[in-house]
Amino acid sequence: MDAQTTDAVAAAKAKLDELYDVHDHYFCADKGDKQRRLQMLADEVIALVDAIKAEGNRSVRAALWYIKGKALDAFPIYDATAEQLLSQAAKLDPCNLDTWVALGNCLWKKGDLLMAKNCFENCLEYGLSKHALRSLSMVLRKLGTRPEDKVHHVRMSLQHAKQAVSLDLADGESWYVLGNAYLALFFGDTHSTIDLDRSLAAYTRAEKAGAGRNPDLHFNRANVFRYKEDYAEAVTSYLTAHELDPSLRAIEIVDSIAQFTKHVAALIQRKGRLSVKRISQLAAALPPAVVVQGRSPSLLAALKLGLNEGVVVALKLLADVPRNHEPPGSFIMMDGAETACAVSVYHLDSEAGVKIADDDTVYVLDPFLKVVALAHAGHSTSYHCVHVAEPHLFLINGKVVAESYAHAGVHLDNFDA
Numbered sequence: 001m002d003a004q005t006t007d008a009v010a011a012a013k014a015k016l017d018e019l020y021d022v023h024d025h026y027f028c029a030d031k032g033d034k035q036r037r038l039q040m041l042a043d044e045v046i047a048l049v050d051a052i053k054a055e056g057n058r059s060v061r062a063a064l065w066y067i068k069g070k071a072l073d074a075f076p077i078y079d080a081t082a083e084q085l086l087s088q089a090a091k092l093d094p095c096n097l098d099t100w101v102a103l104g105n106c107l108w109k110k111g112d113l114l115m116a117k118n119c120f121e122n123c124l125e126y127g128l129s130k131h132a133l134r135s136l137s138m139v140l141r142k143l144g145t146r147p148e149d150k151v152h153h154v155r156m157s158l159q160h161a162k163q164a165v166s167l168d169l170a171d172g173e174s175w176y177v178l179g180n181a182y183l184a185l186f187f188g189d190t191h192s193t194i195d196l197d198r199s200l201a202a203y204t205r206a207e208k209a210g211a212g213r214n215p216d217l218h219f220n221r222a223n224v225f226r227y228k229e230d231y232a233e234a235v236t237s238y239l240t241a242h243e244l245d246p247s248l249r250a251i252e253i254v255d256s257i258a259q260f261t262k263h264v265a266a267l268i269q270r271k272g273r274l275s276v277k278r279i280s281q282l283a284a285a286l287p288p289a290v291v292v293q294g295r296s297p298s299l300l301a302a303l304k305l306g307l308n309e310g311v312v313v314a315l316k317l318l319a320d321v322p323r324n325h326e327p328p329g330s331f332i333m334m335d336g337a338e339t340a341c342a343v344s345v346y347h348l349d350s351e352a353g354v355k356i357a358d359d360d361t362v363y364v365l366d367p368f369l370k371v372v373a374l375a376h377a378g379h380s381t382s383y384h385c386v387h388v389a390e391p392h393l394f395l396i397n398g399k400v401v402a403e404s405y406a407h408a409g410v411h412l413d414n415f416d417a
Contacts, residue, residue, distance in 0.1 A: 011048055012052070012064070020074065025214075061092060069081075097131070134160075151188060171210075173214075180220065183196070222238040231372060242254075267318070268383050315343065318334050320332075321342075331343045331356070343362075344386070347389075347394070361397055363395040
């Protein structure tokens with residue numbers, strides 16, 4: 001390859017990098033504006049490529065087909081010509097790891113997830129690539145129909161994400177994918193809050209490592225905080241996501257959080273809007289204080305903030321709080337002293353409210369008490385909430401209810417190639 005051709009190929013690659021900087025990091029409310037920017041840059045890349053005479057040089061042809069194919073693949077819609085060019089580039093130069101990743105992403109967009117997975121795995125046969133590992137981590141979470149297969153894929157996804165991070169601890173995108181992998185592990189398998197905390201830690205590392213321009217990072221982190229009912233942190237992250245990408249529904253969610261907390265606080269204060277007589281009847285219907293599974297009976301007022309091990313509180317339902325079928329299940333409950341608080345049950349969605357009847361007694365074992373607080377748009381809300389993170393700690397008439405987990409609107413690996 002002569003110096004002139006080398007310089008021309010380098011110029012085309014530089015323009016391709018510029019194209020994908022817009023692709024990955026430019027967000028605006030007007031999607032048409034981004035589309036026009038991408039089209040302009042893609043046209044420039046293709047013009048630069050078409051002006052280069054590859055002649056019989058195999059390596060030059062492979063490089064040009066890769067550059068042109070990836071430029072054509074910079075749009076949301078699958079492009080058959082892009083697949084053809086990237087496939088030819090991979091055949092000519094199978095050692096080019098970037099080509100395998102680009103081809104896999106193109107096939108993913110086509111909807112051929114198994115072939116996309118094969119491309120990422122082929123890439124890893126020629127050498128370690130954090131890009132291939134991240135993509136493989138993401139695509140694995142889309143595969144499988146049987147529950148056991150899905151669990152296996154989620155666990156393998158986490159391993160690939162960890163390996164991608166290990167290859168470059170300073171890569172924010174790899175940390176972001178690892179955060180999503182932990183989040184998928186929580187919802188798809190473990191249901192352990194430890195994995196939620198690990199996802200938050202990975203998102204923090206991602207931001208520090210330069211991925212702070214990714215609005216989905218802030219949106220996903222906000223969703224985790226919302227799921228944990230850490231609403232002040234959630235609102236901060238949603239607002240950051242909105243600043244980066246106004247097309248996200250982050251502001252709408254912030255408003256819904258503010259309305260939800262006001263609604264819950266009002267229900268607690270008014271004890272589910274029940275009459276004084278009905279409240280007295282419910283309190284009187286609670287059974288005598290007894291030890292349950294070795295836990296000593298307690299009233300809500302005696303609980304300390306945080307975990308109250310070795311304690312059980314007996315409650316009556318005052319009202320359930322619908323949450324659009326998203327976990328946690330939220331209820332307003334009352335103890336025998338007629339003290340009301342919110343109760344969030346993390347192994348139920350809001351549909352579980354129909355399982356609790358007026359004559360049922362709810363027992364919460366080892367209750368975790370926290371203060372839910374939010375100050376937003378000039379309004380402040382604060383109330384006590386009992387969090388129930390494990391199924392065996394929530395009993396209805398002495399029996400554990402069934403588990404039901406759901407994604408809380410998380411943008412896991414939002415694929416927008």
